[in-house]
Amino acid sequence: MQAEPTSTPKPQNATQKVADALALAIHEHRLMPGTKLGEDEIGEIYNVSRTVVRAALQSLAHVQLVEIQRNKGAFVASPTTREAREVFEARILLEPRTARSAASRATPRDIEILNDHIAQEHLALDAGDNGRALNLSGRFHIEIARIADQDTISQFIETLIARSSLVIALYWRRESALCESHAHHALVQSIADGDEQNAEELMHSHIVDLNSALDLRDRPVQAQNLRELLQATDQ
Amino acid sequence: MQAEPTSTPKPQNATQKVADALALAIHEHRLMPGTKLGEDEIGEIYNVSRTVVRAALQSLAHVQLVEIQRNKGAFVASPTTREAREVFEARILLEPRTARSAASRATPRDIEILNDHIAQEHLALDAGDNGRALNLSGRFHIEIARIADQDTISQFIETLIARSSLVIALYWRRESALCESHAHHALVQSIADGDEQNAEELMHSHIVDLNSALDLRDRPVQAQNLRELLQATDQ
DNA sequence: TGCAGCTCAATTGTATACAATATCGAATAC
DNA sequence: GTATTCGATATTGTATACAATTGAGCTGCA
CATH class of the missing domain: 1.20.120.530 (GntR ligand-binding domain-like)
Known part of the structure; x- marks a missing residue:
């Protein structure tokens, strides 16, 4: 069994961890709808490759927490x-x-x-x-x-x-x-x-x-940055 | 509409195409539950890299058409x-x-x-x-x-x-x-x-x-090969 | 000033290379 | 003859490299 301080943190599923972290951030409203989720950026934050990030994003896209636009990237979903x-x-x-x-x-x-x-x-x-x-x-x-x-x-x-x-x-x-x-x-x-x-x-x-308790009339929404919002859960 | 012989078949989404082809094969019972879906094998059949195949398989896993076992591979799902x-x-x-x-x-x-x-x-x-x-x-x-x-x-x-x-x-x-x-x-x-x-x-x-019309008593199930079952829909 | 077109940096899509793990068979011990 | 261990092979997990697309900013011209 290998135990490392903060590097090589990949004894099990890396993709799932990233997906969970992102999902939590979205659920807790630290990431607001419309926020761009760049692959490199997230990969750097969690110290994984884009391969893993992409898998995580696609997983989240399946449950419609994020929306993936071809050649554009992934964004936190904004339900109409x-x-x-x-x-x-x-x-x-x-x-x-x-x-x-x-x-x-x-x-x-x-x-x-x-x-x-x-x-x-x-x-x-x-x-x-x-x-x-x-x-x-x-x-x-x-x-x-x-x-x-x-x-x-x-x-x-x-x-x-x-x-x-x-x-x-x-x-x-x-x-x-x-x-x-x-x-x-x-x-x-x-x-x-x-x-x-x-x-x-x-x-x-x-x-x-x-x-x-919802006000279901359309109104605009925009993104924001994300590094420090996610950094917390990196540990 | 684009019609290509058998090369350069990647004007649009390759992943979706592979996923659709596999889903169709499963729905038409050409691939039976339990069948192993090797990444290399499928990639060779459709002339795409494992990257694409993996994305397709994960997509199918999300709707539970296939089951992915870590370090084991993907299999056509066998619902209990x-x-x-x-x-x-x-x-x-x-x-x-x-x-x-x-x-x-x-x-x-x-x-x-x-x-x-x-x-x-x-x-x-x-x-x-x-x-x-x-x-x-x-x-x-x-x-x-x-x-x-x-x-x-x-x-x-x-x-x-x-x-x-x-x-x-x-x-x-x-x-x-x-x-x-x-x-x-x-x-x-x-x-x-x-x-x-x-x-x-x-x-x-x-x-x-x-x-x-179902007989819901458990019984065993096993796999089979797949190349010629899939080849047909390659086109 | 305003707009068309272009170049270039940034980002995503795909392929390949390397690492980790499991599978299967052969050799060996009993 | 059977079981077990060990090693070669095949397959998956992850990282990196390359290709394609986008979008922004710049230049030049009307």
């Missing part, structure tokens, strides 16, 4: 209002049913995990780290899908959550408070009780609420 | 019975609603296209080309999703159809006839009539029928 509406329509179609399923299968351990998530959300919010709070909030939904034990649908939901993060970055109405914790808490309660009907309804109204 | 069940559960969740939406939006031109699809299916079946018939049958469902005009959900359905093709390759019961044409025809009729309720119900029962 239409795409934004579609994402939430799909979520309304999939997630309530999934919450019902989760309510019928959740173990005490699962409930524990969910409550832990909520606690972390609170912590992040209190610390003023909205990016992290948002990311955790998304992972809460993913966790419910995992509990429902339907890998295929879970994957769909995962990409929808990811895209939701972009939608929120673009269209969130400042005036509406992000008081998801309360809705999440009620959801966990119904799941813990095994109340399928209630879980399904709560999830439905929760997503409707999220959607109605 | 569990995955098979999940795929059809997801289809039952998504497609009926989509058919309803299609019924409410379809234009005369759309109906024309759908009927054309069915006609082609008949042709392929009469010609004994089951692979092509199966592929067309899948594309029929994709076409309905397109008519519904929900890109996000359409994409999900597209991957589900693709995986269904693998499931059918593995678990289809020989004794049950593939008489999809009839169900498809009835569906088109209800969509043409704008009968949303009927379209939704027909799609539901159609997928249930498909599912019940």
Whole structure:
């Protein structure tokens, strides 16, 4: 086994690491929609070759977190209002049913995990780290899908959550408070009780609420730099 | 339109072409689940470098048509019975609603296209080309999703159809006839009539029928060679 | 001033070279 | 004869080199 300080950090999958780091940065809104993601630049930041960066970018393009334009490069995706509406329509179609399923299968351990998530959300919010709070909030939904034990649908939901993060970055109405914790808490309660009907309804109204906190009228967006935004997670 | 003999076949996206060719071969059951997809081998067949092949394979891996094992290579995916069940559960969740939406939006031109699809299916079946018939049958469902005009959900359905093709390759019961044409025809009729309720119900029962024609008990599967199976589509 | 055309630097697309890992068979020990 | 170890070979993972395309800035001319 080889252990190195900061060089040769490639015992396992390098591509996945870069993809995860970029995805996290996007989810936490450190990289805003429209930002150019140059291959050389990212490669230099993470000390990998363009080969690896390209694979990571293509992977992210598949889940529509980034958009690749031929001969132009990769950019953090900027969902249109239409795409934004579609994402939430799909979520309304999939997630309530999934919450019902989760309510019928959740173990005490699962409930524990969910409550832990909520606690972390609170912590992040209190610390003023909205990016992290948002990311955790998304992972809460993913966790419910995992509990429902339907890998295929879970994957769909995962990409929808990811895209939701972009939608929120673009269209969130400042005036509406992000008081998801309360809705999440009620959801966990119904799941813990095994109340399928209630879980399904709560999830439905929760997503409707999220959607109605968006301002889905088009407006311009532009990029920004990125080195120091990513440097932090290099370690 | 550009037509080249066999050289310089790279005016546009090479990766996409390779991915499409492989996907088609899988959908038409010329490549069976478990088949090893060596990078050099495929690159030689299509006259592209491993770089391009790798990108294509990763793209297919994302929609779970192929499975990539680190340091082992890429293989045509072999869905387990569990995955098979999940795929059809997801289809039952998504497609009926989509058919309803299609019924409410379809234009005369759309109906024309759908009927054309069915006609082609008949042709392929009469010609004994089951692979092509199966592929067309899948594309029929994709076409309905397109008519519904929900890109996000359409994409999900597209991957589900693709995986269904693998499931059918593995678990289809020989004794049950593939008489999809009839169900498809009835569906088109209800969509043409704008009968949303009927379209939704027909799609539901159609997928249930498909599912019940599967024998979802595990059994072994193995690979086969591939050069001449792919050579045909090289052109 | 404004615009057309051009050159050149920067960036992406593709191919090749090198490194790491797995696969398969032969030789050896039991 | 069987099993096991070791090594040669083949295949994948990653880096680098080369080709093609883009876009910006410059020049020159109307």
